[in-house]
Amino acid sequence: MFKRFFENVIKPKDNFGGRLMLKSMNKGHEKLAGWGRSFLQVNPGDRVLDLGCGGGRNIEYFLSKTDRVYGLDYSKTSVEVASNLNKEAIRDGRCQILEGHAKKIPFADGSMDLVTAFETIYFWNPLDECFREIYRVLKEDGQFFICNEAASPDQENIKKWVDMLKFEVYLPEDLTIRLSKIGFSCQYHVDKKGQLAFLARKQGKK
């Protein structure tokens, strides 16, 4: 039962546990997300897409910076909870939140200034296909931002979750190799808690 509840981090289910997990993640991830967002500059008019948006708290934050914010999540319960949190912005035409997989992003080539992924790439499969899709939807010079609570599968704060839920924690060196091959230039920061903020900028096609 404990494990069943925590499986909601991978893909929140359409039940009480799924909705509870999404609300808990909105609160529980805020400190990490706030730290991560401090690496970003979002200007009015920027088009921002948050992938694996979960309960929609990062979308709510980006809406305080720009009027063009989009969310995508392959859990329909995430889409429902995130849409509810941001319903005024959706009503006003400032925000759109869609159901879909990061490997098939329903937006046009070169349409986004910033694509973000908070606490979600652990579950993306195939990872490189998702990264190529992000490259496609970004404008030239646009940025892809990854924020993870762990930068290594051996870190104490993540080990027990990896053992229980079987997901991938990527080393920043591995992410750099994967993203550079696609045509991103990469830089990252790991803080003393082991939190990862990773920025990849779209360069010309390789």
Ligand SMILES: C[S@@+](CC[C@H](N)C(=O)[O-])C[C@H]1O[C@@H](n2cnc3c(N)ncnc32)[C@H](O)[C@@H]1O
């Ligand atoms: C751990 S939650 C993080 C949610 C939110 N980003 C946050 O930081 O609170 C992971 C989210 O990513 C979504 N997700 C996982 N894999 C995905 C994929 N391949 N495509 C789209 N969404 C995905 C899950 O449905 C879930 O809502």
